[in-house]
Amino acid sequence: MSTAGPLPVRPVLLVLDAAPRPRLGRLTGRARVEYADASTLPGRLPHADVLLVWDFTSPAVRRAWPGAGPRPRWVHTASAGVDHLICPELVASDTVVTNARGVFDEPVAEYVAALVLALAKDLPRTLDLQREREWRHRETRRVAGGRAVVVGSGPIGRAVVRVLRALGLTTALVGRTPRTGVHGPEDLDRLLARADWVVAAAPLTPETYGMFDARRFGVMQPGAYFVNVGRGRLVVEEALARALERRGIAGAALDVFADEPLTPGSPLWELPGLIVSPHMSGDTVGWRDALGAQFVELFEHWAAGRPLPNAVDKKRGYVPGH
Amino acid sequence: MSTAGPLPVRPVLLVLDAAPRPRLGRLTGRARVEYADASTLPGRLPHADVLLVWDFTSPAVRRAWPGAGPRPRWVHTASAGVDHLICPELVASDTVVTNARGVFDEPVAEYVAALVLALAKDLPRTLDLQREREWRHRETRRVAGGRAVVVGSGPIGRAVVRVLRALGLTTALVGRTPRTGVHGPEDLDRLLARADWVVAAAPLTPETYGMFDARRFGVMQPGAYFVNVGRGRLVVEEALARALERRGIAGAALDVFADEPLTPGSPLWELPGLIVSPHMSGDTVGWRDALGAQFVELFEHWAAGRPLPNAVDKKRGYVPGH
Numbered sequence: 001m002s003t004a005g006p007l008p009v010r011p012v013l014l015v016l017d018a019a020p021r022p023r024l025g026r027l028t029g030r031a032r033v034e035y036a037d038a039s040t041l042p043g044r045l046p047h048a049d050v051l052l053v054w055d056f057t058s059p060a061v062r063r064a065w066p067g068a069g070p071r072p073r074w075v076h077t078a079s080a081g082v083d084h085l086i087c088p089e090l091v092a093s094d095t096v097v098t099n100a101r102g103v104f105d106e107p108v109a110e111y112v113a114a115l116v117l118a119l120a121k122d123l124p125r126t127l128d129l130q131r132e133r134e135w136r137h138r139e140t141r142r143v144a145g146g147r148a149v150v151v152g153s154g155p156i157g158r159a160v161v162r163v164l165r166a167l168g169l170t171t172a173l174v175g176r177t178p179r180t181g182v183h184g185p186e187d188l189d190r191l192l193a194r195a196d197w198v199v200a201a202a203p204l205t206p207e208t209y210g211m212f213d214a215r216r217f218g219v220m221q222p223g224a225y226f227v228n229v230g231r232g233r234l235v236v237e238e239a240l241a242r243a244l245e246r247r248g249i250a251g252a253a254l255d256v257f258a259d260e261p262l263t264p265g266s267p268l269w270e271l272p273g274l275i276v277s278p279h280m281s282g283d284t285v286g287w288r289d290a291l292g293a294q295f296v297e298l299f300e301h302w303a304a305g306r307p308l309p310n311a312v313d314k315k316r317g318y319v320p321g322h
Numbered sequence: 323m324s325t326a327g328p329l330p331v332r333p334v335l336l337v338l339d340a341a342p343r344p345r346l347g348r349l350t351g352r353a354r355v356e357y358a359d360a361s362t363l364p365g366r367l368p369h370a371d372v373l374l375v376w377d378f379t380s381p382a383v384r385r386a387w388p389g390a391g392p393r394p395r396w397v398h399t400a401s402a403g404v405d406h407l408i409c410p411e412l413v414a415s416d417t418v419v420t421n422a423r424g425v426f427d428e429p430v431a432e433y434v435a436a437l438v439l440a441l442a443k444d445l446p447r448t449l450d451l452q453r454e455r456e457w458r459h460r461e462t463r464r465v466a467g468g469r470a471v472v473v474g475s476g477p478i479g480r481a482v483v484r485v486l487r488a489l490g491l492t493t494a495l496v497g498r499t500p501r502t503g504v505h506g507p508e509d510l511d512r513l514l515a516r517a518d519w520v521v522a523a524a525p526l527t528p529e530t531y532g533m534f535d536a537r538r539f540g541v542m543q544p545g546a547y548f549v550n551v552g553r554g555r556l557v558v559e560e561a562l563a564r565a566l567e568r569r570g571i572a573g574a575a576l577d578v579f580a581d582e583p584l585t586p587g588s589p590l591w592e593l594p595g596l597i598v599s600p601h602m603s604g605d606t607v608g609w610r611d612a613l614g615a616q617f618v619e620l621f622e623h624w625a626a627g628r629p630l631p632n633a634v635d636k637k638r639g640y641v642p643g644h
Contacts, residue, residue: 106464106466106490107464110439110442110443110464110465110466110489111443111462113435113439113489114436114439114440114442114443114445117432117435117436117439117440118436118439118440118445120432120436121432121433121436123436123440123445123597124449126597126598126599126600127446127449127597129600130591130597130598130599131591133586133588133591134586135582135583135584135600136600137600137601137602137605138600138602138605139602139605139606139607139608139609140433140602140605140606140607141606141607142428142429142432142606142607143432144428144432163489166488166489167432167435167485167488167489168428260457261457262457264455264456266455269452269453269455275445275448275449275452276448276452277448277452278448278451278457278458278459278460279459280459280460280461280462283459283460283461283462284461284462284463284464285461285462285463285464286461287461
């Protein structure tokens with residue numbers, strides 16, 4: 001329960017459930033683990049000391065939180081983004097929110113490299129031609145020497161910058177607050193206008209919601225490519241669709257969408273020059289185990305009364321720093 | 323003509339033609355440029371001082387060379403490989419053969435990175451699912467931390483090693499002659515047995531012909547991937563097909579083939595887990611201009627009587643050194 005005071009000996013750890021379940025064997029005897037789904041969450045929330053949001057695709061927490069009764073004093077989400085659980089009542093509370101900062105950085109960066117290279121080397125067309133058994137030589141683009149703008153200066157954005165630099169690109173990083181090596185939002189349009197590659201890796205906050213709109217796609221070069229591995233709603237999808245249809249930009253790859261999963265009827269599946277992938281950029285073999293291990297490590301901090309790493313600034317919507 | 327002696331004032335430069343033609347404006351007044359195709363090459367060869375093999379896909383030189391009459395004293399091919407023109411009579415002659423060493427290194431290495439990442443991130447399946455409008459999340463592989471074996475220790479193989487290392491892979495380079503940083507052929511099987519990635523970037527020579535055969539695919543791990551950007555006949559294609567069909571290896575990407583272009587009837591188009599691309603790994607925008615400029619630069623050396631860089635060891639079939 002959220003009342004301040006000494007930690008309980010065997011706290012109730014409530015898990016918002018998803019298959020496969022986290023491996024929490026190391027907490028045996030140290031926590032009473034209970035599982036909830038969207039329907040049982042509201043009733044169990046008042047009795048929980050800790051909430052592990054294992055089903056990080058669910059809006060259940062944001063829906064259940066404003067209800068009556070005490071609330072867990074710590075909420076951890078097994079995801080980098082926290083937009084799916086933040087609500088005014090949670091922001092106003094004493095509850096500490098932590099996220100999976102660090103687990104996804106390098107995998108997402110590799111995935112971005114894969115998308116950038118696939119677009120540069122025209123791989124989707126190569127696979128189309130292969131299916132048609134047609135040998136058609138084309139010239140493709142170099143990535144080395146190109147200019148990339150990475151929006152989002154957290155650990156994922158910085159990992160993306162590292163891998164793109166390793167491939168010989170020049171990079172510019174854009175974050176909320178300008179600092180050494182990071183441009184502020186006021187530089188974005190100027191940077192977009194000369195970028196070959198634009199990578200969105202920002203958290204979803206009121207400031208970033210819909211930031212890639214018709215005006216910003218209009219600023220980009222016709223030869224530029226856009227990649228989103230952040231959050232779907234960073235992008236005004238209709239604006240991206242129009243930019244692709246009228247060849248305002250050369251191509252794009254989306255791993256995240258305003259509404260997930262993308263329904264079969266979505267027009268995004270068939271946009272020209274667009275690669276659609278099902279929100280999996282960070283999910284390399286073993287990712288669930290890494291997320292479980294990270295939670296257990298944070299639990300050790302919490303049980304010892306130490307400050308929690310990865311504590312989210314609930315107002316900003318991400319872990320500040322660096 | 324191939325007789326030794328002083329260079330002619332305006333040598334005859336014969337170009338084995340392909341569209342678009344090379345830009346040779348800088349040689350205006352300094353060479354008489356003539357064009358030949360496969361049918362006219364035999365008749366023109368005796369009058370040529372220099373032969374530029376601009377159509378580097380053609381076997382015309384190897385067919386025409388053994389005929390009667392003098393031969394050019396210098397042959398340059400606008401390709402990295404020279405296997406399409408080497409014949410015993412050319413090897414025995416005084417004619418110097420040069421190749422396009424250096425033009426393709428970095429582009430091919432980028433292309434290899436694109437293929438490796440596409441296979442690791444299961445991109446062909448993602449594009450299949452996109453076409454089916456099906457949202458299906460999967461776990462993918464990390465490339466960082468994996469082990470790659472690169473076969474071919476020339477400039478292309480070394481560029482491949484650089485880019486794979488930049489992506490966090492551990493690499494081993496295999497060449498004809500063991501030296502610092504390069505394994506000899508005797509280490510190959512041991513290295514293949516523990517590789518996650520095998521990249522073929524070797525020239526086609528009697529030693530490398532068919533080196534990737536049933537036995538070598540059998541040595542590889544079931545989780546390993548094979549990429550060929552060297553020459554098609556490095557690979558016994560039937561053996562690769564069987565390895566893929568029985569899941570002896572996890573997947574492959576071929577940019578080169580025993581017979582090019584691949585015919586619509588080839589079974590390779592539809593092998594499970596195989597990416598087929600039409601011999602374009604090095605051909606990034608501007609590649610033809612780079613090849614033309616390289617030839618003009620070599621011509622300056624030749625006209626000044628200086629030794630030619632990129633001179634091929636005709637017996638070995640590549641430019642030795644490093």
